[in-house]
Amino acid sequence: MYLGSPKKSWSANIGVTGGMLAISAILAGVVAANVRHHALKVAFDRVQWGCLIAGAGVVIFWFLSLNKGPFLPYILVQIIGVIAYIGTVRRLLLAKQSTEPLFLWTALLIAFLI
Numbered sequence: 085m086y087l088g089s090p091k092k093s094w095s096a097n098i099g100v101t102g103g104m105l106a107i108s109a110i111l112a113g114v115v116a117a118n119v120r121h122h123a124l125k126v127a128f129d130r131v132q133w134g135c136l137i138a139g140a141g142v143v144i145f146w147f148l149s150l151n152k153g154p155f156l157p158y159i160l161v162q163i164i165g166v167i168a169y170i171g172t173v174r175r176l177l178l179a180k181q182s183t184e185p186l187f188l189w190t191a192l193l194i195a196f197l198i
Contacts, residue, residue, distance in 0.1 A: 099196060100161075106192055110184075135171040139164050 118124040128136070146160045 102196065110188075131174050132171045135167050138167045142167070 115124065142160050142164050146157055149156050149160075
């Protein structure tokens, strides 16, 4: 989002960088646990495919508008967040039980609030 500003930066907003690191850590943990339990599989339903396609469309639009100032890239990042939440909320509503420890979510919430 800050690559479109005059001062191109990967670390201008530590929350974005922290979020990328947190998502990477969660992804690595989920993949490692599924590999360990021999349960690694990828299956997307129609809503998740729609979210992936919509997110890819936003990313393409972002690349096309990269040097137009920081406001549009910021809005596009927020749109990607909303798209991601649609798929996540749907999956959470259909889940029979939580698959992630509450401690991790609590720790991330406290870290980002600080």
